[in-house]
Amino acid sequence: MESTFLGVWIFGWDKLPKGVHLASIWLVAIGSNLSALWILIANSFMQQPVGYVLRNGRAEMTDFWALVFNPHIFEQWPHVFTASVTMAGFLVMGVSAYHLRRKGKFHEIFKTSFKFAAIYAAIGAILVVVNGHGQAQHMVKVQPMKMAAAEALWETEGPAGESLFAIVDRANRRNFVDIKIPGVLSFLAHNNFTDPVRGINDIQAEYEQKYGPGDYIPPVTLSYWLFRAMVGLGTLMLLIALFALYLTVKNKVDEYDWFLRLLIPSIFLPTIAISVGWIFTEVARQPWVVFGVMKVSDGVSLAVSPAELWISLIGYILIYGALIVVDWQLMVKYAKKGIEEESGSQQTVPAHA
Numbered sequence: 638m639e640s641t642f643l644g645v646w647i648f649g650w651d652k653l654p655k656g657v658h659l660a661s662i663w664l665v666a667i668g669s670n671l672s673a674l675w676i677l678i679a680n681s682f683m684q685q686p687v688g689y690v691l692r693n694g695r696a697e698m699t700d701f702w703a704l705v706f707n708p709h710i711f712e713q714w715p716h717v718f719t720a721s722v723t724m725a726g727f728l729v730m731g732v733s734a735y736h737l738r739r740k741g742k743f744h745e746i747f748k749t750s751f752k753f754a755a756i757y758a759a760i761g762a763i764l765v766v767v768n769g770h771g772q773a774q775h776m777v778k779v780q781p782m783k784m785a786a787a788e789a790l791w792e793t794e795g796p797a798g799e800s801l802f803a804i805v806d807r808a809n810r811r812n813f814v815d816i817k818i819p820g821v822l823s824f825l826a827h828n829n830f831t832d833p834v835r836g837i838n839d840i841q842a843e844y845e846q847k848y849g850p851g852d853y854i855p856p857v858t859l860s861y862w863l864f865r866a867m868v869g870l871g872t873l874m875l876l877i878a879l880f881a882l883y884l885t886v887k888n889k890v891d892e893y894d895w896f897l898r899l900l901i902p903s904i905f906l907p908t909i910a911i912s913v914g915w916i917f918t919e920v921a922r923q924p925w926v927v928f929g930v931m932k933v934s935d936g937v938s939l940a941v942s943p944a945e946l947w948i949s950l951i952g953y954i955l956i957y958g959a960l961i962v963v964d965w966q967l968m969v970k971y972a973k974k975g976i977e978e979e980s981g982s983q984q985t986v987p988a989h990a
């Protein structure tokens with residue numbers, strides 16, 4: 638659906654009626670989101686396994702709809718969707734800012750695209766933060782170790798403070814330094830400033846009883862900083878998007894050249910936040926592939942050799958690396974070109990797409 642209608646959209650510029658042409662890019666967007674939904678349903682099973690039984694050491698699906706309606710997906714998908722909305726907003730805002738600074742022939746059109754992008758980025762940034770809060774609360778219930786690692790919280794605390802800066806001493810299971818705002822972690826986890834949040838040591842003891850002896854603590858320093866990077870970037874993007882919205886509503890965009898200049902590299906902020914968010918989600922689930930069911934150490938495949946894995950991994954890196962370079966060059970080329978050289982008229986506006 639995605640690739641077919643992308644083709645229809647690209648090659649149908651002057652051939653299709655405008656409505657059909659527009660519908661084709663909507664179908665691309667719907668296809669991408671359905672694809673994301675399906676990938677995340679599979680990932681949700683790894684975070685919160687549902688709808689299966691273990692038979693002869695194999696997980697077999699017993700309830701397809703339980704899998705599709707996994708409670709985890711209702712937190713995960715909106716977070717990823719709103720993160721993507723933020724990303725789209727920042728991309729169009731950054732490209733529009735580039736052209737607004739050049740003050741070319743199509744200045745007014747870029748002001749309009751800036752306005753739409755600012756609205757889009759602000760809605761995305763507000764929703765991704767609000768939804769992130771809901772997701773964190775779900776995480777406390779389903780994977781409390783993930784939250785404890787994200788906060789480098791070794792001992793159960795109530796009220797629990799939100800850590801601003803910690804240096805972790807993994808070997809002795811404590812922090813050398815830990816600067817906290819009292820009560821805020823309790824609020825993030827339970828919507829009040831007093832309820833306890835469980836620490837790593839408590840949860841480790843519980844898991845040893847439940848799953849047998851072993852180390853159930855994920856890489857704490859990495860989880861801690863990845864989580865801070867995501868939340869920090871989320872807060873920064875929210876401020877940037879709200880300021881952009883303010884400027885566009887007041888029609889003052891042209892007076893803030895430093896801000897327009899800042900928006901160009903800001904195109905990367907959502908991509909970085911999305912990457913660290915995703916790495917956090919996977920790293921802080923360790924040592925599990927499927928939480929509570931299968932450890933990474935049990936997931937090692939005996940059917941492929943390390944050499945085969947290296948070949949396929951290097952192959953992927955090379956192919957995707959080459960695609961990234963080509964993709965990047967094309968995006969920069971067309972973003973810089975803007976409207977004028979592309980079509981030579983105000984009627985078609987490819988830069989908006």
Ligand code: HEM
Nearest residue numbers: 720766769770772773776867868871907910911914915918
């Ligand atoms: C204050 C802001 C935020 C909070 C409280 C928050 C919270 C969370 C939590 C708790 C998770 C892990 C969920 C789990 O593993 O169960 C997560 C994952 C993620 N976050 Fe955020 N987040 C915030 C901002 C952002 C921003 C701004 C972006 C990107 C624009 C973002 C993108 C992601 C992504 C892509 C994932 C991984 C989703 C997945 O693959 O499951 N987050 N976030």
